[in-house]
Each structure stands twice: as structure tokens, then as C-alpha cells.
Amino acid sequence: MKHNQANNDHHHHQFLYRIIIKNYKSSSTKRVVLLAVLIFLVILTTVPIYHPSINYSSFFFTTSTDNSSSSSLVPGDDDWDIKIQSSSTHKCDIFSGEWVPNPEAPYYTNETCWAIHEHQNCMKYGRPDSEFMKWKWKPDGCSLPVFNPAQFLELVRDKSLAFVGDSVARNQMQSLICLLSRVEYPYDVSYTSNEQYKRWKYTTYNFTLATFWTPHLVKAQKTDPTKSGLFNLYMDELDEAWTTQAEEFDYIILSGGQWFFTPMVFYENHKIVGCHYCQLQNVTNLGMYYGYRRALRTALKAINGLKNYKGVTYLRTFAPAHFEGGLWNEGGNCVRTVPFKSNETLLEGPSMELYMIQVEEFRNAEREGRKRGLKFRLLDTTQAMLLRPDGHPSRFGHWPNENVTLYNDCVHWCLPGPIDTWNDFLLEMIKTERLRSAEESLRFSDRKLLVK
Template identity: 45%
Template sequence: MKFYSLFQEKHGQYTRKERCVSIGKLVPLFLCSLVATIILSFFLYFPYPLNPLTRCGFQQMYAPIRLNDNGNECFRFSDYGIANCDLFKGHWVPDDKGSRYTDSSCLTIPESNNCFMQGRKDDDFLKWRWKPDDCDLPRFDAKVFLDMVRGNKMAFIGDSVARNQLESLLCLLAQEEVPKDIYKDPEDRLRIWNFRGHDFTLMTLWSRFLVVGDRKVINGSSEYYNLHLDKIDESWTTNLPTIDYAIIAVEHWFFRPIYLYEGPNIVGCVYCYNSSITNVGVIGAIQMTFRAAFKYVNDCSRCRGIVTVVRTFSPSHFENGSWNTGGSCNRTSPIGEKEIDLGGEGWELRKIQVEETERARTEGDKKGKSFVIMDVTKATLMRPDGHPEEFWGNKWMKGYNDCVHWCLPGPIEVWNEFLMAILEKETGLISS
């Protein structure tokens, strides 16, 4: 959110020449005294002005000092070393502290993500923490997060997994301030919360593909989608000029038959068997869609200063079958890096997302727009234990396991720790 302040000054007028002359003599003395006072005050308040800004120093502007993970009152971001660290390369380590909230302390967890309420008994999957190889990732701090986004609007744009992350963030932020649920459309696809104490608005904007997608049904059973690359989905673009931070995440709806159009012309398809149409696959479809959507953001003249955070592919973990053939995900602990597939379609999809984000960032730099990648794929590939599996209520699809979405609380809390680190860099609290 950009704020504009208007300051008006009213000056008295002297009509007598003598008064003007006497005041004029005092001006140089007054200016010298003012400069000296400012310099002295600066060094009194900031005795080490060239040292990095501390997190507790940031917090002291709004709240009392709190302890860091090591029990120290004040600490610098250099203690964590995240400024020049690749946060997304690392491994999971044991952590007995567990989640910042519980299934009972957070009242906004959807039933389908509340795995404990649905009967899950083990909780070891909560006792792990992401450790980057070359630094430490700070734990999520709701006070710091809300102070950074004070006066701003943030939107999670995408599918139900994007909503999954937003629900996690709501639970984390509620430890500092419980938001007010101020709007929900009839389908719960546009929903808005407000943190009045911080003048912060958080919203979810549902979009399957980011572009317009028409659903077509064949013989009442099978279906496919027509995607129009030249028509961006208004369900999220309508609100875009009012948004400061856009977190974009779409992927899973692309794993179905799709026909891609530019105007009236078909330019590709996914899972189609027509030799006259180029089968671009899921990766090609996502590349074309992201390019069109990011171009829209960069060309949006009213979207000044917007920061677009692109969350990479969140893998599913079906074993011994797929979602509709009895696949399950009943592990109870993370797997190691040697056990994950860095050569599969999911990893290739992630690479395309990174490439398209970098492409958009280069163009956005010329237009005052920021594009940032939030690369969750590797960390998430190692967490087959974090899905609801059978513990999701099965309201809509009896007998099927959910190995796509994530339990709350659960491993995707790290996504919001990544997001907090990204915001710290974007707001200038830390710099490389």
C-alpha cells in the first residue's frame, strides 16, 4: 500500500523591515544548531550506525524486546546469515518444539486440513524443522511479519493448495492478532480477512489456471478444459491494482486434458490424442500460462510497486496407486534427499516456474515490479508424511485419500517462514 501525506505550512509575514533583518541574522545560527543537534541525536540513538539492523531493534519500534531461539535478547540477521544464503537447499532436522499452534488453538483450520480432528493419532511429523545448508532459517514470528506488512494488502492467488498455505498463515498470525473475517462470496472463492491492529488485509483469490478456462463435459462423465492464453482470469486481475503482495501458486489443475487457445487458434494440448495438435504436456501448458499471466502483471499500469511471489510446485505423494486407484501416503516421518526424484516431471515443472519467474523479473525491473521465487519443491518432496491421507473427512470423495493437500499444523509452516524471509528482503530489513 502506498501512502501519500500532504503537509501544509502557514508562514506569518513581517511588514517591518527591521524585523526581517533581525531574523535574517539568526538563520545561519539556527541552521548550525539544528544540524549539530540532529547529528548528536543520531549517534545517541544509533551508536553503531554501520552495523546491520537487528530484529529486536525492528521490534522495539512496536513492542517490547523478545528472545530469539538462542535466548539472546538482541540479535542481528547476520546471526542467521540468511542475507546471502540459499534458503531452499537444505534438509529436515529433528525439532521437539513442534508447531506454533495446535489444531484446537487455531479456530480457522478447515475440517479437511484438520487431520487430528479427523482422527490422525501420530504427531511426530510436526517435530521436524527445515535447515538450510549454509544458514539457519528464522522461526516464524507473527509480530515481525505483521509489522512488515502494516498498511498493506496481500493475496494468495491460485488453487486449493494456495489456499492451504493461506490457512496456515492465518493460524500463525492469529498468535499475535486474531483477524476479522470481513467478506466471503457464495462459493468461498473470494475471501477477505482484516487485521485491524496492523491495518493489514489478507485475501484469497481462487483461480484454477490464472487464465480463463472453460470446462467441457463429454457424455456426462469425462471432461476437458479450453484455456485461453489471451484472456487472463478476472477473478484475480480485478483486485490486482489494490494488492501489494501477490503470492501465486497454481499447478494441479493442469494434470488433465486441456486445449490451449490464442484467439480462435489451438496452439497446443495436454493429454490429447490428436496428431494435428501439438501435445505440449503439463510443463508446456504451465509455461505458456505463466508467461501470459506474468506479462499481464508487468503490463498493468495501475499495479505500481507490486511484489509477486511465485510458489513453486508442491508435489503429491501417492504411493501404490494414484488418487483414484487406491494410492496412499501413510508415512509418519520425512525422507532423505537420496530418496526423492529430482529428475521427474514435478522437478521439471519447478524448473519452468523458476525460469518464467526470472524472465518476468527481468522485465519487471524496468517497470517497477518485483518477481520473487519461493522454491518449496525440494523441501516439500521430502515430506510425504504431511498429507491428510485418509484423515480429511472425505466429505466429497468417499474412499479416496488426500495426498495433495497438507495437514494443519504441518510441514507447510516452512512455506510461511520462507515467505517471511522474502518479505524481510523486500522491505529492506535485511540486504545482501
């Protein structure tokens, strides 16, 4: 199914949320104090926290909506237009934009960060080009600050964050560890030796980072090994490996999608209701979209049903793969070395369908969560990653002479690489959350003052 760019933008913007900070005028001492708190938070979230190990010539960035900048903090690139101002990305859609050159990147390497998964360690395994690491996302009409590790850690002090999903979620977690490594490395405090359920502790900041492996988001079991890759999915049952621990976290980043391309049998009420590409007799082919919608709905409903959860849930949207010349198991590859411009490609086909399912289910979950005071946010990485066919490992996830059965990887992302921008988004959203909370506190104060 094809969509033109205007229709794309319409769907994209329809469900994104913007913050409008209103002016408050009152002689009340209490309102003055609350306003002072808000101003402090604005300063906190727009001026990076100092840390002696960081060169802040590349970190003292704030968002500018003025495109007539006379100076750029990135040498030789006037298009960046990043100035030291007190403006904020609440004035623009940070998820719609273009990739622009960034000669300052990367901010870590595969030699300075031990957290990179072997199959995403592209430079170790001989990728000959390095320009894929030297791009930055620039939203339309404003700029996105470069990730500031000291500021991030200060904002999440005494908090916890969990990545819930598949290996792409793990890919983002390892990117975050590498970005934070300029300030501090965490200690492994995992409760199990299973690498699919890791926990890390940043002791200076009392910040816990975790990952939960749940590629189908719901309860799933692999069938007879003779039926290669076939999974039973229990669409109305929770994956308790993560749902029983979710209440412990202040932030949850939920994501998934790639595993729904594989063969699946769908169960509801302990009975088979259909499948996707299962090739079983007398079983209706309901398709992958049915399976993904039901699984995502169950996962979001599980979060809304947690009695003691008070955190912020981010639904990270689908990151398209970039196989060309064939499917993933039919010789397809990704050999491009530069990003697309936004007018060079469109979100269509399965990627568009999965994205639209996410947006629709997110909207429903957000509406239900609001009744309980829960916060759902859309971490919309889809457009940015659609434009990065150059950022995948391809064949550079292992040595050429290794005796391994690995296909060209056009799903995961090299580290360092474009996936680092997901954490630029995340930091900006956490900062915005602080502003939003301060705004809500002011509004609550207004209501109390009116009662008096």
C-alpha cells in the same frame, strides 16, 4: 527425466538472488542519516517485535552462519545452532537444507485455530501420529528463524497480501492465519459469499489478506459435464477474477501446477491449438508442460502489464505430491511418518519439469519487470517439500464412515504441518526486502551526492 543432485543444485542456485550489503563511508550528514535508517531496519528485521501474548523464549531467533554454537534454544537439539546475533539469511540459501527435529512445535493446534480447512484437519479426523508436526527446516550453513507473528504483522502494517492460485495456495493462506492467531484473528471482509474469493482484515494493523481461486492462472471453462474434468484453457486470455484486482495489493504470491495434470483443451486466438489428454479427434496432444508454460507466462505478463501495480510478486514453486503404490485415482497413498533426508530422494519427472518451467518463466518475467521497477522474487519451496512425504492428509481428511468420494490426499498438507515453513520463508523474504529497499535508498543517495 532424471538429474543428479549436483545438477539439481546448479539449476536451483543459478536463478536465486542474494543481497550484499556494502559499507558506506562518508562524512555527509545526509548519508549518515540514511545509514542510521538502514541500521534501524536491520534491528527491526532481526529482533522480533514484542507482543505480550507470545512466549518469546522460542521467538527471539536470528540467523547464524556459525556452526559452532555452544547453546541451542531448542532443548535437546544441538544441531539447530540458532543464536541471538545480528546476522542475516542474505549470507546463505535458505531454500537448500534439511528437516531437523523441533520438539517446540507446533505453534498452534486444530483446536486453537478455526481457519483449518476440513480436508487438511488431520488430527480432527484421527491421524494417529503427531511427529510430522515436530520438524523445522534448517538451511545449509545458517538457520531460519521460527515464524514470529507479531513481527510479521508489524512489517505488513497498512499493507495487503493476496494468494493467487489453487487450493494449495489456500492451504498456505490458512496456515498463515493460524500462525498469526497468537496475536490477532482477522475479520471476514469478503466482497462475495463465494468461498474461493476470501478477504480478511487485521484491524489493529490495517493489514488485508486475500485469496483468489485461479487453478489454471488464465481464463478457463469447464466443458460439457459428460466429459469429466475436461477444461478449456484460453492461453492468451486473462482470468479477470484476479487480474482486475491485483493492483490493490502490496504483495502477490502466485502459484499453481497441480491442475495441469488433468485433461485440458488449449485455445489461442479463440481457436483450438492442441490439448493435454483430451482424447478428442483431430486435436494435437501438446502435453501439460506446454499448457503450464503458456499459462504461467500469460499470468506473469499480466502482472508486468498492470499500470498501477507497485508491489512485490512472489512466485511460489511447485510442491511435489507423494503418491506411492499407484496414481492418485488408482489407490496411491502416502503413509510415511518421517521426512526424507536430502540424499534419499531426487526431484525428477513431472515435478522437475514443472519446477524448471517456473524458474525459466520467472527469470524472464523478472527481467522484464525490472525495466518498470517491479520486483519479482522466487519463493522456492520445492526442495523442502520434496522431503516431506509424511506431511499429507492421506485418508485423514474425513471420517472413515463418511459417504464421500475422496481419494487419498497426497497433494495438500496437514495443518499444523510442514506447509507452515512456507510462511517462515515468506517472513524472512519480507525482512530481506526491507533491507534491500534501504540498500537501494542508500545507493540512490550516493548518486544524488555525486551529482552535487
